[in-house]
Amino acid sequence: MACPVARSLERVGEWWSILIIRDALHGFTRFDEFQKSLNIAPNMLTRRLSGLVDAGLLQRRRYSKRPRRYEYILTERGRDFRPIIVAMYAWGNKHFAPEGASVVLVDKKTQKAADPVLVDRRSGRPLNERDFVFVAGPAASERTRRRYAMLDQKKPFAPQRSSRQVQGRKRRAS
């Protein structure tokens, strides 16, 4: 699939892989650290680590000759995955932490909690759905172009606040 979201998922679209990247971003590098953190079966962890090396997110490096031992270091591609983890963290904390936050992203110096929001780097404007939309890009296939042209004809997605509003709103058929 040409969609960048689909391509991302092809590389890491799996529960364990994303948690391994999360742990690597937290600073873990060694097999036993990942295993202890994730409580994952060793053969499964081996498979996932290899997959992440193949996908170019982790780099394998020997840290001991005898016994022969390797650690797993994030590549640039792996480190660039961080915003996805931070966005998941914010979403999880907002929607699935009724007892309060178990993990918080804080400013190292002040220890104050951050409130993550996606903005356009140049203008600083929040990338909300009212102002920013996905369109077919220069390398889009004919299929992708048709898909986005079809979406253009649908009513633009309007912000909704409550489920009552969702219930009551009329949507135009495609």
Added chain:
Amino acid sequence: MACPVARSLERVGEWWSILIIRDALHGFTRFDEFQKSLNIAPNMLTRRLSGLVDAGLLQRRRYSKRPRRYEYILTERGRDFRPIIVAMYAWGNKHFAPEGASVVLVDKKTQKAADPVLVDRRSGRPLNERDFVFVAGPAASERTRRRYAMLDQKKPFAPQRSSRQVQGRKRRAS
């Protein structure tokens, strides 16, 4: 798991579910629209849609009595998933689109491409790994606290630019 990333993945940690949410954020609401877009087996699509309804990301709504037909509308929780999709999109475009972008996020008015970056809403500062770290929150379990305390003792994760640097850099053992 208490980690908000793990909790998020428990709800949508599956390739198809994330692509369905992507399509719903693009404006699709109906079974045949999702099916056409994703080229997914009907029974799999039915299962994934039910899962997303159960997880509170989609709401099922009847739009036709005879024949009885339903559409799937994003809830607030589902719409809040958008930053994760946007972050995946940016990562996919950067790392897995050698032929150029097939999909671009643009400013509706100017049609200029946006460059997504995560910042702290209050201060506007980029949430990079140098300045912002994850720590155990107020609702953290004893296990989570120990985990983050252990991470504290590791060398903080320093930004790296090239794989050569990664190769050459020494890391302190845990």
